[in-house]
Amino acid sequence: MSSISSSTLSKTFFSYIPKNSIINKIHPLTKISLLIFLSTIIFILDYIIDILLILIFVIVLILITKVPLFSKKFLKIILTFLVANLSIFIAWCLFSYRPGKITYFQATIVFIEDRWIWNILITDQTIFYASRISLRAIIMFFLALFFFIGTTDRELIHGLRSVKVPFTICLMINLTFRGISMFQQDYQTVREAMQTRGVDFDHASIPRRIKNFVSIFIALIVLMFKRTEEMASSIEARGIPFRSKNRTIYHYYPVKKKDIIIMLLLVLFLVFSMFLRFTDATLIFYIIEIINIFKFWG
Numbered sequence: 001m002s003s004i005s006s007s008t009l010s011k012t013f014f015s016y017i018p019k020n021s022i023i024n025k026i027h028p029l030t031k032i033s034l035l036i037f038l039s040t041i042i043f044i045l046d047y048i049i050d051i052l053l054i055l056i057f058v059i060v061l062i063l064i065t066k067v068p069l070f071s072k073k074f075l076k077i078i079l080t081f082l083v084a085n086l087s088i089f090i091a092w093c094l095f096s097y098r099p100g101k102i103t104y105f106q107a108t109i110v111f112i113e114d115r116w117i118w119n120i121l122i123t124d125q126t127i128f129y130a131s132r133i134s135l136r137a138i139i140m141f142f143l144a145l146f147f148f149i150g151t152t153d154r155e156l157i158h159g160l161r162s163v164k165v166p167f168t169i170c171l172m173i174n175l176t177f178r179g180i181s182m183f184q185q186d187y188q189t190v191r192e193a194m195q196t197r198g199v200d201f202d203h204a205s206i207p208r209r210i211k212n213f214v215s216i217f218i219a220l221i222v223l224m225f226k227r228t229e230e231m232a233s234s235i236e237a238r239g240i241p242f243r244s245k246n247r248t249i250y251h252y253y254p255v256k257k258k259d260i261i262i263m264l265l266l267v268l269f270l271v272f273s274m275f276l277r278f279t280d281a282t283l284i285f286y287i288i289e290i291i292n293i294f295k296f297w298g
Contacts, residue, residue, distance in 0.1 A: 028159025
């Protein structure tokens with residue numbers, strides 16, 4: 001059975017991606033631009049069909065990274081978020097009062113002798129606004145997922161440094177994400193060590209589970225102080241200057257022509273989305289028109 005060598009993979013925040021991946025060849029600043037511009041555009045676009053197109057595009061970007069998105073690890077994260085997002089959708093429908101052309105459900109609930117009246121009105125407008133908010137939240141989640149599974153900590157720092165973010169702030173951000181990664185690894189290590197000693201996390205009673213997780217939490221606190229001391233000693237041993245403005249960089253990430261093209265396309269798409277908002281037009285309409293033009297000339 002063939003195995004993939006670790007030399008062919010790049011360690012990102014949440015996963016490993018192949019070094020020959022298209023996303024891995026993009027400049028870190030381009031990835032940050034994708035995150036910022038698309039997060040802005042989804043709040044400019046007004047129609048659900050346009051937001052759905054952006055969602056499909058983001059999912060395609062994640063699939064291009066060649067990360068096993070449907071593995072147990074990622075499915076658990078995605079399903080947890082979708083359940084939380086569904087709760088937001090239901091809460092919006094129940095607690096927002098938006099009249100519309102079609103009324104699906106209407107009720108008035110009185111509490112505490114007419115002192116608190118809860119009017120529930122679910123209309124087509126309620127569903128529209130709730131769906132739009134939920135889709136935007138899903139897109140932002142997948143954008144963050146795309147960024148963190150397609151970016152290494154080194155790339156993040158060089159991307160921030162390329163836009164003149166101070167080195168001290170970049171180092172603090174890097175240490176924060178590195179600490180989260182180590183915390184996750186330490187949690188798995190401590191949990192597996194306790195399981196080998198016969199501790200049951202899945203079938204024990206609730207008080208026993210709480211006690212087990214408290215034990216893990218105490219062990220993680222001890223490990224956190226140890227990791228902090230190790231990182232501080234490592235920074236001091238390497239002589240990293242916090243206030244130096246002329247710090248040299250060993251790894252250089254040049255901005256290539258394809259990065260400039262992608263960022264220009266993002267700017268044009270942002271301007272075009274503003275045009276769609278002010279003209280009350282849809283993105284899908286222009287896509288269909290472009291397809292028809294190509295069919296005509298083809």
